[in-house]
Amino acid sequence: MTVSETTPPAxxxxxxxxxxxxxxxxxxxxRSFMVSSAxxxxxxxxxxxxxxxxxxxxxxxxxxxxxxxxxxRPSQKTFYRHHATQLQATAxxxxxxxxxxxxxxxxxSAFLFSSLVGLHVFCDTFxxxxxxxNQVLDSLISCINLLRGVxxxxxxxxxxxxxxxxxPILTVAADKRQAGEDNPYPLRDLADLIAEADIGAASRExxxxxxxxxxxxxxxxxxxxxxxxxxxANMIFxxxxxxxxxxxxxxxxxxxxxxxxxSHYAVLLHYRRHFWAxxxxxxxxxxxxxxxxxxxWEKWLTWPKSIAVV
Numbered sequence: 001m002t003v004s005e006t007t008p009p010a011x012x013x014x015x016x017x018x019x020x021x022x023x024x025x026x027x028x029x030x031r032s033f034m035v036s037s038a039x040x041x042x043x044x045x046x047x048x049x050x051x052x053x054x055x056x057x058x059x060x061x062x063x064x065x066x067x068x069x070x071x072x073r074p075s076q077k078t079f080y081r082h083h084a085t086q087l088q089a090t091a092x093x094x095x096x097x098x099x100x101x102x103x104x105x106x107x108x109s110a111f112l113f114s115s116l117v118g119l120h121v122f123c124d125t126f127x128x129x130x131x132x133x134n135q136v137l138d139s140l141i142s143c144i145n146l147l148r149g150v151x152x153x154x155x156x157x158x159x160x161x162x163x164x165x166x167x168p169i170l171t172v173a174a175d176k177r178q179a180g181e182d183n184p185y186p187l188r189d190l191a192d193l194i195a196e197a198d199i200g201a202a203s204r205e206x207x208x209x210x211x212x213x214x215x216x217x218x219x220x221x222x223x224x225x226x227x228x229x230x231x232x233a234n235m236i237f238x239x240x241x242x243x244x245x246x247x248x249x250x251x252x253x254x255x256x257x258x259x260x261x262x263s264h265y266a267v268l269l270h271y272r273r274h275f276w277a278x279x280x281x282x283x284x285x286x287x288x289x290x291x292x293x294x295x296x297w298e299k300w301l302t303w304p305k306s307i308a309v310v
Contacts, residue, residue, distance in 0.1 A: 017083060021065040022048075029065045032277060033115060034232040046165050047112050054109040056098065059091035060116045067120055071127060071276045088120060099153060107157045108164050114150040118241070119233050119277050121146060126281040133288030141252050147241045148248070187215055190261060193300055197257050206246035210261055213242050217268055236272055239265055256297050263289045263304040270308040283308045 030043040051058035063084050070080035095113055098106055125139040154161075162170055194207045217239045250258040263286050270282030286308040290301050 018062055021062040021069070021083070024069055025061050025065040029068045032064075032068070032119065032233055032275070034234060042166065042169055043112075046108070047116075050109040050112060054098075054106055056091050056094035057109040057113050057116075059087050059094065060113050060120070063087035063091055064116045064120050067123055067127075068276055071123075071279070084120070084124075088117070092117070102153070102157070104160065107154070107160065108166060111154055111157075111161055111166060114147070114154055117150070118143075118147045118237050122237060122240075122281075123277040126279060126284060133284075133292060136284065136288070137251075137254075141248060144240045144243075144248055147237070148245065151241050187211060187218070187264060189300065189303065190214075190264060193257060193260060199257065202246060203250060203255075203257075206244045206250065207257055207261065210243045210247040213239050214261065214265055217265070221268055221271060232275065233277060236268060236278070239268075254292070256293055259289045259293060260297065260300045263301055267304050267307045 026044060026048070030047065033043045047057070047061060051061050063086075066080045066084035066087060070077045070084060073080065091113070095110070095117075098110070102110060121143045122140075125136060125143055128139075130136050130139070158170075161167075190211050194204060194211065197204070197207075199207075217235070220235050247258060247261075251262060266282040266285035266289075268282070269278050269285070272278045273280060273282060286301070286304045290298070290305060290309075293301070
């Protein structure tokens with residue numbers, strides 16, 4: 001199913017482009033969020049049902065589908081990215097109007113929206129065509145802050161959400177996180193880096209907590225099936241949301257230790273490079289961090305470079 005480049009731009013009313021985007025979501029894009037065998041049903045069925053009740057979610061469903069198509073169909077990249085940008089802008093504007101009115105009638109839609117918008121903003125950061133490392137890093141930090149902001153709002157509803165149709169995916173995510181605590185990835189070099197760094201106690205604590213979350217991320221990666229590890233967003237963005245705000249501040253300051261930790265997270269992204277929303281983002285980050293830090297920090301980047309830079 002393909003829509004011509006001559007189709008009029010999306011407007012405030014639904015049109016044939018939106019129908020194509022909804023069809024693509026139903027057949028393809030919803031699979032991007034698989035965290036268990038129950039997840040495709042949640043994102044294919046529950047997501048659409050909730051979207052029909054709450055326009056901000058439907059707009060984001062269509063926006064994510066359009067972004068996906070912009071990557072799957074390079075010859076129509078400009079066309080679909082235009083729709084993705086327009087639809088997401090509308091979705092975010094409408095979402096902001098309900099933030100002070102969250103209740104049991106809309107919190108499920110708000111949670112689903114947060115999942116979709118996180119993937120969308122991340123993908124947009126690395127697929128926009130921007131090649132300047134610092135500008136991309138600033139965009140990534142903005143993405144992290146957006147995700148953290150939404151999470152802080154929704155976090156208070158976690159107990160209620162566990163009683164909803166979202167329970168299967170929330171329970172699986174919690175189980176994966178617990179399993180990660182039992183099977184940490186041996187990132188010993190980073191532990192040494194943090195221990196030897198000439199930094200204050202607050203920064204050291206932030207780095208240690210960030211490293212602990214990164215270990216869980218690597219442990220989770222080991223548990224994934226080949227299909228999950230290649231074609232889904234399964235838990236990959238959790239680290240961006242969970243890391244301490246102090247780490248995000250250190251990253252924005254371009255602190256070497258923060259950038260080196262990010263380069264190791266980039267390895268996880270590289271493992272998912274065949275997933276449409278991630279692509280070469282891991283390689284881009286490792287190369288950018290290596291160039292930014294220079295030879296003095298080269299030994300700490302040996303492992304990420306050996307994986308992500310061919």
